[in-house]
Amino acid sequence: MKILILTGKFGMGHMKAAEAIKEELTLCREHPEQRCTSRESDIEIIDWIEYMAPFCAKYIYGSYSALIRRSTVFYNLHYKSSENRPISQKPDLACYIRMNQLIHDKKPDLIISVLAYASKAVSYYKALSGSSIPLITCVTDITAHSEWINNHTNVYAVGSEEVRQLFARKGIPEGQIYVTGIPVRQRFKNQEAERNSRPKILLMGGGLGLLPKRLDFYQHLSEKVPADMTLITGKNEKLYRKLHGRFKNIHVLGYVKDIDAYFLCSDLVITKPGGITTFEAIYSETPILALNPTMRQEKYNAAFISKHEIGRTFFLENDAKDAERIAALICNSTQIEHYKQRMRQLKKAYTACTLTEIVNELTAALPLGGTFHDEIFSFNF
Incomplete structure (x- = not known):
């Protein structure tokens, strides 16, 4: 099974979360009698920003660092204004084209995203292509910001019970939200x-x-x-x-x-x-x-x-x-x-529910990879 973990380098947190997830799935610390799909998995971490815009990524990251150091007021204004925005926000077409290329090149059976923008891109791709690739969105702050929410995430892994409740209030079915904590290295x-x-x-x-x-x-x-x-x-x-x-x-x-x-x-x-x-x-x-x-x-x-x-x-x-x-x-x-x-x-x-258990449950319940070409596509993003 091929698993892609999509991340970015806005600070070091997203990359550390991606590495922690890969480590957990690779170790697969389940009991021997339980099914463990990740034992046979090929797990790859992709910097989505670098993949999407390889010639611009360093400027995007540099601009973010400068904004955080010098102008948090503007960052917070944008964050607050979009915090409860309707989930119909769409990435641009160029984002879809690059995601389509990534899926074609890597042929993943499962995608885990620790970057909100990457989750949006996968959701947009799934809506346009009819793909059935399972998507797990792992939220890396104690926040229920709407940027993390889209109509084609199968499972949300969140850091606290408070966030789980807030996601449910925003319309996410409770069966799709799991409290796992935020991933850290073993x-x-x-x-x-x-x-x-x-x-x-x-x-x-x-x-x-x-x-x-x-x-x-x-x-x-x-x-x-x-x-x-x-x-x-x-x-x-x-x-x-x-x-x-x-x-x-x-x-x-x-x-x-x-x-x-x-x-x-x-x-x-x-x-x-x-x-x-x-x-x-x-x-x-x-x-x-x-x-x-x-x-x-x-x-x-x-x-x-x-x-x-x-x-x-x-x-x-x-x-x-x-x-x-x-x-x-x-x-x-x-x-x-x-x-x-x-x-x-x-x-x-937090030991009550692990990301490994979620991956096993999700991959057992859903078809892996592929595209349903006969499906009537839904353009709800």
Whole structure:
């Protein structure tokens, strides 16, 4: 069986989700007596933006990064205005042509999308071609934004019960919505968190390295927080050069591949609350300070963190007082343990339904691949 996973590089979250899904399906951690279609599967990850527009992809991604860094107001206005938009929105014809080429070249039996735009493109293709290829849309934030919804997704894998309910209110049949959590790599799930004699704090700003730039902030952290701190700047090389080797209690790193090791040895993570990062923290049982959530989906993720008591939202106000607030939390072992306990409860809940089980169920119930050429096409997108 051929499985395509469609993703993009808007930040690092979508790509990490795609890699996590591939890893889960490849490992196929079902009981031996159960059917497991992914054991014999050829699983391929496709960057949909690069495939669709190979000569423009780097400019699309660059523009997105610039928008997030410099003008989140405009991003949020667009996000909010389209949040409850009717689901009849259509990609352009060029998008259909490229999807048709991809399907023809790869001949997938099943498509999993972790990118809303890719899900729309597959849905558009299915409507025009009459294809029966099953489509799983995996939502990578705690959001029910209408961009994720279309008429030809067979299954939605969502991150929380709250999102499941919101999707149902928007007209998605409840039997098509599964609460799986947001995919993370297996190494976050299969290792024990370390216990430290001295507290450890991880600071990170996601793949784009969106962290405070003020030296005074880090100086106060180094002086006032009784913990060993690791600061990961991601791909923000300018910030890395600015901070590296400057503070006694802060070890500064750039982009790292073994981020799980840093989560698992930390007692607290201070980070932008992306969907993937939030679930990496959950599975490694590392309480979260959701740092300055500004993008609208970050605010939804931060609300999820606060509601489920796995951390709290943290807005920077005054460098000295911010450091004191962080110090007070890391010294409050009772509160930290409460957050960890809540994370353990969430982890247990998410084991009730896995993406592997959904793939097995879906592929058993639906014909794989192919096009029904005699079908009267529906142009509801």
